[in-house]
Amino acid sequence: MGNNYTIKDIAKRAQVGTTTVSRVLNNHPYVSDEKRQRVLNAMDELNYRQNLGAKWLRSASTGLIGFLTDEVATTPYAVDIIRGAQDAAAENDMVIIVVSVGGDLPEIEEAIEFLLERQVMGIIYAAMYHREVHLPDNITNVPTALANCFSVDASLPSAVPDEETGAYRATKVLLEAGHTRIGFINVIPPSTPAMNGRLRGYQRALSDYGIPFDEQLIGTSDFALHNYNETQRLLNLKNPPTAFFSGTDRTAMATYAALRDAGLRVPEDISVVGFDNQIDVALNLLPNLTTVQLPHYEMGAWAVRKLLSGDNEIIQEKIDCPLVERQSVSVLDSVNIQS
């Protein structure tokens, strides 16, 4: 009864480890041709071919890629990661199986086991906000790539947003328009890659334009009223900003409201730039918000292409966050500068 043989039996007969057998079953690229042939021969001899895995092995591919996501969606456009992964999979006549998991290791481990049983070609792990992740060891049984997150020990390839360059671009568009007093209301919680990277980008742009960093111009925001109050606080400085860089497009909503309530027009009196390009927000703000694009779609597509490339170099790919120019920035009136 060939069907009763296990991976261990094949490994023993082929004189390889079970990991190698698992990799052959999963069409994993990191197996030498010689070992792959020994495993296939052993499977033949044991009539293992009747098994699901072996059946799929005979065809060009299993057609399935596992897609694990955490459940915290800080911006709804993070689902574009799924769309990017789907499109890249479709290019190769494959589909993705989406499984949502919470953050704890045993649950993730179980979900990976589930996907391995279904003979996925590889696994994408995607986070809904940019962060470090801890993943169980069994994920290494199959090619894996991360999107919008990175592993603690940098042992897996990953695509993350280039937060620093994005924030540099957001700040630069204001500097180029002549603004030198730029209020920056950063995202929280502290020490996230988003908060740190965006602050670095803001500081680097100021430095490149010879503008000293002024801690007074920095605020943080987590909810709308907080952000409204931070905007007011910066407006009440002795030397207030002439422009705002909002940590996210959502926080720009309260900044717009605070500016309207202060009798200030965007962009005539004050310029605003956001971050995320969350279009339901950016296009419903009046004037429409100039912002920086989070590359969700690109990260999902990159991760799938990395999986299927057979290229086993472990890299962290920083994906560009391009500027999306709309109507919320104007050139600083030189009269204002002098006054």
Added chain:
Amino acid sequence: MGNNYTIKDIAKRAQVGTTTVSRVLNNHPYVSDEKRQRVLNAMDELNYRQNLGAKWLRSASTGLIGFLTDEVATTPYAVDIIRGAQDAAAENDMVIIVVSVGGDLPEIEEAIEFLLERQVMGIIYAAMYHREVHLPDNITNVPTALANCFSVDASLPSAVPDEETGAYRATKVLLEAGHTRIGFINVIPPSTPAMNGRLRGYQRALSDYGIPFDEQLIGTSDFALHNYNETQRLLNLKNPPTAFFSGTDRTAMATYAALRDAGLRVPEDISVVGFDNQIDVALNLLPNLTTVQLPHYEMGAWAVRKLLSGDNEIIQEKIDCPLVERQSVSVLDSVNIQS
């Protein structure tokens, strides 16, 4: 060689149609026990059991549900349909395979074929906005349920938002607060279930409270500036509204801006209610927006549970859109009514 037999061979031996064989392979509930047994016997005799489909048939379930979506996401929270479907699938130790398709029939047909080959237990078709859909015939080879859409001939079970009752609730909360002049800026395009249902709910609420319908108070909005102008137009009426019902939370953003620019405070001077409960918008508007919840999650979960229930009644389930009360409605000052 059992593996070379086709569904047609089994159908011939079992003296049933190929559809019946396909349904047995897919664990479709709409097959009589007697026919199912004949098909299983024929598969046994032909040694068809070695085949992928039959292998999975022996286990309790295939573990897979196909999830087809269109690509137009009008509100990012429509992805909660996927989340609802995932959670309902997980309750039954199953996962969903998500496949995005465009709107044309051949593409959908191909995607369904792809899913059928993978022996899915059933297919969910989900639309990203509430609408009528045309689906190819091959979808009837497997249990199917629709979410956020309905089939032209009402031949498939579906879950849709109860637009009319939702709009009734939004209007009622304003009527209960004493408002009788309620501006309604409806969503477009015309003749969609959302536009028609929301208008009916608005009219029915007015009627129940003895308030005559005034066409002057109706606007439509597709983009932010349009909505801003419609809000201004209604404010300039000889007898202007004291409250607004916004067709979506996103359009409420421009309504808020127009009110601020007119020197009117929400809710002290004018009340606003939205529709969708798109929380990134509703919670970043100041004051936070009272609105009505689109039941995306519930529609996805309902569709999966319907699939797995074995209950073959074709119904269109209207899922409740509950009111979510926040800070944008206040009781109309009686002094204002008199003046």
